[in-house]
Amino acid sequence: MIKYSIAVDIGASSGRLILGYLENNEMQLKEIHRFENKIVQKGESFCWEVDKLFQEIINGLKKCNEMGIKPDSIGIDTWAVDFVLLDENDQPLTHAVSYRDPRTDGMMEEVFELFSKERLYLETGIQFQKFNTIYQLYSLKKSQPEILEKAKSFLMIPDYLNFLLTGKKANEYTNATSTQLVNAFTKKWDHQILNVLGINKEMFQEIHMPKTSLGNLSSEIVSEIGFDMDVILPATHDTGSAVLSVPEQDDSIYISSGTWSLMGVENYFPICITKALDYNFTNEGGMDYQYRFLKNIMGLWMIQEVKRNYLDEYTFAELVDLAREAKDYKAIVNVNEDCFLKPDNMIQEIMNSCVQTGQPIPSTPGEVAKCVFDSLAACYQTAVEEIEEIFEKSFSKINVIGGGCQNELLNQLIADVTHKEVYAGPVEATAIGNIVAQLISLGEMNGIKEARSIIKNSFEVKKYMPTTTVTN
Structure with missing residues (x-):
C-alpha cells in the first residue's frame, strides 16, 4: 500500500505543499498548494507573518481532503536562524523578526568581546553572519531584556509551526545548529556560551534528529482539516533537506x-x-x-x-x-x-x-x-x-x-x-529531501x-x- 507524505517547504518569497510518494521505485511529486511569503514591517521591525503561513498550511491540508488525499505524514522546512519566543501561556512574546532586520548591526562585534571569535568557531563550527540567532538573541537582551526574562520556550520557525500542529515543543537538529549556539561535537545546546552571554538556557527544547515523529495532529487541527496524520521532522533547515536530494x-x-x-x-x-x-x-x-x-x-x-x-x-x-x-x-x-x-x-x-x-x-x-x-x-x-x-x-x-x-x-x-x-x-530539491526523511521514517x-x-x-x-x- 502506497504511503503519501506532504512536504511543507517555505522559502523567503513563497511556500508550497507538495505531495510525495513512491511508485514503481520512482518518486512522484504533486503540488497541492502554493502561497506567498514576504517580509512586512511591523512597527520598527521587519517580520515574517508566521500566523498567515500556518493558515496557508491549513488551507493546503483542506485542499488535500477535498481532493480525496489523506497523507500518512507531514514535514515542515523553512529558512534558518529566525525564531519565536513563547511565554508561560505559550503565547508569542514578539513578532517573528526577520534575519534581514537591522537589529543585529554591531552585535557580532559585541559578542566577540565576551566570547572570542576563535573560541566561538572552535565550539560551534558555524559561519559568522551578523544575522545568526546568537546575535539576534543578544540584541534582544540589550534592547528588551524583559522579553528574554519572560521567555519560557525558544522555537525556530518550523518548530513553532510544528507546535501549532501538534501542541508539542521540540528543537530540530539541523536548524538548531544554524543558531551558532549548538556545540559541534556534543551536538547539544552549548550552555557555556549561553551562560557567558547571559541567555536563559532553560527556554531551549530538547534537540531531536530528522526522521523523529512528533506524533499525531492535535484534535483541534484534525477537526478543522478532516483527517489525522503523523508529524515527522525532516531536516527543518531547508538547505539540510535540499542537500539530501x-x-x-x-x-x-x-x-x-x-x-x-x-x-x-x-x-x-x-x-x-x-x-x-x-x-x-x-x-x-x-x-x-x-x-x-x-x-x-x-x-x-x-x-x-x-x-x-x-x-x-x-x-x-x-x-x-x-x-x-x-x-x-x-x-x-x-x-x-x-x-x-x-x-x-x-x-x-x-x-x-x-x-x-x-x-x-x-x-x-x-x-x-x-x-x-x-x-x-x-x-x-x-x-x-x-x-x-x-x-x-x-x-x-x-x-x-x-x-x-x-x-x-x-x-x-x-x-x-x-x-x-x-x-x-533536481529542481524541487528541498521538497524531495523533506519527503525522503518522512519516507525513511x-x-x-x-x-x-x-x-x-x-x-x-x-x-x-x-x-x-x-x-x-x-x-x-
Whole structure:
C-alpha cells in the first residue's frame, strides 16, 4: 500500500505543499498548494507573518481532503536562524523578526568581546553572519531584556509551526545548529556560551534528529482539516533537506541555489580549523549527524530584488536573455557585501559598487543582470578554490540543485569559470529531501543511500561542460 507524505517547504518569497510518494521505485511529486511569503514591517521591525503561513498550511491540508488525499505524514522546512519566543501561556512574546532586520548591526562585534571569535568557531563550527540567532538573541537582551526574562520556550520557525500542529515543543537538529549556539561535537545546546552571554538556557527544547515523529495532529487541527496524520521532522533547515536530494556525492561539490546559494560538501566530522574560520565556512548539521561544510553566498536574492526594482517589468527568463545579449559588459561585485543584504535599491547598490571599484557602471537591465550572474559565478569559483585548499584535493563536478538550477546561463558560467562539469537538478530539491526523511521514517526507504539512488532515477539532471574559451 502506497504511503503519501506532504512536504511543507517555505522559502523567503513563497511556500508550497507538495505531495510525495513512491511508485514503481520512482518518486512522484504533486503540488497541492502554493502561497506567498514576504517580509512586512511591523512597527520598527521587519517580520515574517508566521500566523498567515500556518493558515496557508491549513488551507493546503483542506485542499488535500477535498481532493480525496489523506497523507500518512507531514514535514515542515523553512529558512534558518529566525525564531519565536513563547511565554508561560505559550503565547508569542514578539513578532517573528526577520534575519534581514537591522537589529543585529554591531552585535557580532559585541559578542566577540565576551566570547572570542576563535573560541566561538572552535565550539560551534558555524559561519559568522551578523544575522545568526546568537546575535539576534543578544540584541534582544540589550534592547528588551524583559522579553528574554519572560521567555519560557525558544522555537525556530518550523518548530513553532510544528507546535501549532501538534501542541508539542521540540528543537530540530539541523536548524538548531544554524543558531551558532549548538556545540559541534556534543551536538547539544552549548550552555557555556549561553551562560557567558547571559541567555536563559532553560527556554531551549530538547534537540531531536530528522526522521523523529512528533506524533499525531492535535484534535483541534484534525477537526478543522478532516483527517489525522503523523508529524515527522525532516531536516527543518531547508538547505539540510535540499542537500539530501543531491544525486551524486562522490567527488562532488553542491550548490543549493535559491534566494541564498549554499555551496559546500558533505562531511562526517566538523572542520573547525583556522583556515575554515578564515574563509568563513560553516559546519551545519545534517541528517544522521552528517555535517554540511559549506559557505553561505548571497544568491539569487540579488536578481529577485533587481526584478522588483524594475517594477516586475521583466520576468526572470527575460532578464537572463537580456544578460546574454549584454555579452560585452564585464564587471564583478562582491555579492557577500552587507550592502546587498537588504538595500533600498539593489540596482543602485550594484552601480555604487562598480563606481567604488573603478569598473564600468551597468546602464541597462541586461548589464545589471549580467553583473549579478557573473558576480555569483566568480564567488562560486572562489569558494571552490577554498574548499579544494582545505580538503587538499580537487573535485571534478558541481551539483546545482533547487530552483536556481533552471538558470542555464548561470549553470554554464559556473562550468566555464570553475572548469568543472556541472550537473543541474533536481529542481524541487528541498521538497524531495523533506519527503525522503518522512519516507525513511515510515519505512518506505532504507536510508540516504537508497533514497539518492531513487532520486537519480526519478528526476531530470542536465549536464553542462566547460567551454574551451572561458568567458564572463
